[in-house]
Amino acid sequence: MNIILFGPPGAGKGTQAQFIVKKHNYFQLSTGNLLREEVKLKTPLGYEIEQLISNGKFASDETVNALLRKSITNLKYRDRIIFDGYPRNVKQAKNLELILAEFDQSIGHTIFLNVSKDIVEKRIMGRMTCDKCNMTLNEFFNKEQIELHPCGKDHLKKRKDDNFDVVVARYDTYMKTTKPVLDFYSNNTNFTEINGADEIEQINNKINGVLNV
Numbered sequence: 001m002n003i004i005l006f007g008p009p010g011a012g013k014g015t016q017a018q019f020i021v022k023k024h025n026y027f028q029l030s031t032g033n034l035l036r037e038e039v040k041l042k043t044p045l046g047y048e049i050e051q052l053i054s055n056g057k058f059a060s061d062e063t064v065n066a067l068l069r070k071s072i073t074n075l076k077y078r079d080r081i082i083f084d085g086y087p088r089n090v091k092q093a094k095n096l097e098l099i100l101a102e103f104d105q106s107i108g109h110t111i112f113l114n115v116s117k118d119i120v121e122k123r124i125m126g127r128m129t130c131d132k133c134n135m136t137l138n139e140f141f142n143k144e145q146i147e148l149h150p151c152g153k154d155h156l157k158k159r160k161d162d163n164f165d166v167v168v169a170r171y172d173t174y175m176k177t178t179k180p181v182l183d184f185y186s187n188n189t190n191f192t193e194i195n196g197a198d199e200i201e202q203i204n205n206k207i208n209g210v211l212n213v
């Protein structure tokens with residue numbers, strides 16, 4: 001079954017997705033990561049995406065949908081996808097239903113990590129992501145883990161869009177554009193809300209509880 005991890009930027013979707021990948025042998029489909037990969041390729045599309053992301057704006061639905069389709073149609077990931085950062089608006093939610101139905105798949109669980117703006121700001125301002133393994137750490141809370149990171153601490157980089165002004169813009173966009181997507185899922189029996197302000201391990205245990213039912 002496929003899973004949607006939903007929540008504001010900085011809710012911990014990427015961190016929790018990595019735990020699910022390891023424990024339940026899943027594939028993390030982070031649209032943010034796919035877009036950043038495109039930026040690294042320095043193509044004209046990559047340049048366009050970079051301008052949008054670094055200003056806290058969304059990439060176009062067409063771009064994101066095309067990247068998404070590639071993964072959904074990959075047989076290796078069939079029914080084992082965690083959607084992280086998608087859908088981000090109601091149109092994308094409807095598109096996801098259509099693509100999944102087309103390939104005879106569905107969503108088994110939608111998990112909403114709910115966190116306040118204050119917490120999001122603190123987490124994002126300290127966030128560092130490994131450009132090799134995609135692990136996310138926080139420069140304020142994980143000093144020792146950063147020093148001991150297996151890929152080497154030089155691979156831990158701050159994201160360009162993790163600065164205060166862009167974080168505020170991204171949170172505002174989430175409230176206006178992304179939060180309404182909750183109405184699309186919250187009445188389904190497979191919808192679960194989890195307090196994303198809890199400790200990482202506590203959240204992970206709750207998610208495992210939901211997935212093992």
Ligand code: AMP
Pocket residue numbers: 009030031032033035052053056057058059060061064084085086087088092161170
């Ligand atoms: P994330 O890594 O999920 O925080 O995403 C980083 C940035 O990538 C977002 O702020 C958007 O600019 C862009 N992005 C990620 N996912 C989407 C999406 N589903 N639709 C449009 N833009 C997206």
